[in-house]
Amino acid sequence: MRQDNIVEKTVRYLFERGFIIHRLRRDLIKAEQRSLKVSVWFSEKDYLDWYDPLNLIDEFQLNDVQALIIVAPRAYSIADEVLHSLDRARYWYDLFIDVKIYSVDIAMLEKCLEESVNSLMTTFIDLVINIVEDGGRCPRCLSNMYVLYIGKFHSNILKSKVIEKIYRCPNCGLRIHRTMKIENLHDAR
Numbered sequence: 001m002r003q004d005n006i007v008e009k010t011v012r013y014l015f016e017r018g019f020i021i022h023r024l025r026r027d028l029i030k031a032e033q034r035s036l037k038v039s040v041w042f043s044e045k046d047y048l049d050w051y052d053p054l055n056l057i058d059e060f061q062l063n064d065v066q067a068l069i070i071v072a073p074r075a076y077s078i079a080d081e082v083l084h085s086l087d088r089a090r091y092w093y094d095l096f097i098d099v100k101i102y103s104v105d106i107a108m109l110e111k112c113l114e115e116s117v118n119s120l121m122t123t124f125i126d127l128v129i130n131i132v133e134d135g136g137r138c139p140r141c142l143s144n145m146y147v148l149y150i151g152k153f154h155s156n157i158l159k160s161k162v163i164e165k166i167y168r169c170p171n172c173g174l175r176i177h178r179t180m181k182i183e184n185l186h187d188a189r
Ligand SMILES: [Zn+2]
Pocket: 138, 139, 140, 141, 142, 143, 169, 170, 171, 172, 173, 174
C-alpha cells in the first residue's frame, strides 16, 4: 500500500471513530476527541533518525498528547526505540513524558488500527466521556459500573456496523470495551 493511501485510510477511520483530524506534516497527524489528543506518525523507516530524545518529543509534540500511534512496516521495533528514547529523556534531562505508545503494523493496518483505537479509548475513557448510564454489575467487585462512552462505527474486525460501549467501575477501576453488531440488535427485537 502506498504511503498516501495508508494516511488516507487512517484519517478516514479515526474520523469515523469520532476524532477531529489535524494534518501537521506529510507523515504526522494529530487526532483529537474531547480532551484526548493523539499524535499519529506514519514512519516510512524502521528506525529513529536522531539520538537526542528532545528531538523526538519535539517532533511529535509528545508534551501535548496522551498517546502516540506509530503506523509503519515494522511499527513494533520503532515503538521499542521510542520507549528507549523516552527513558533516556528521564536519565538525561529528568524529563518524564507520560505517553502511551501504540504500534500499528501496515501489513494489518485495519485490524491493528481498530484494536489500538479500542484500547486507546478504553485507557483514556475519562477524557472522552459522552454519556453516563447504568452499566450493570462489575464482574470483578460487583459494584455498579457505568457506561461512559457510546459510539457507532463500521468495524473492520467484525465487518459490520457496530455500537461500542465503554464501561468503567468507579470502585475498582475495571474498564471494559464492548462492540455489538448493529444487525444483531435488530434481530433481537
Ligand atoms: Zn469493580
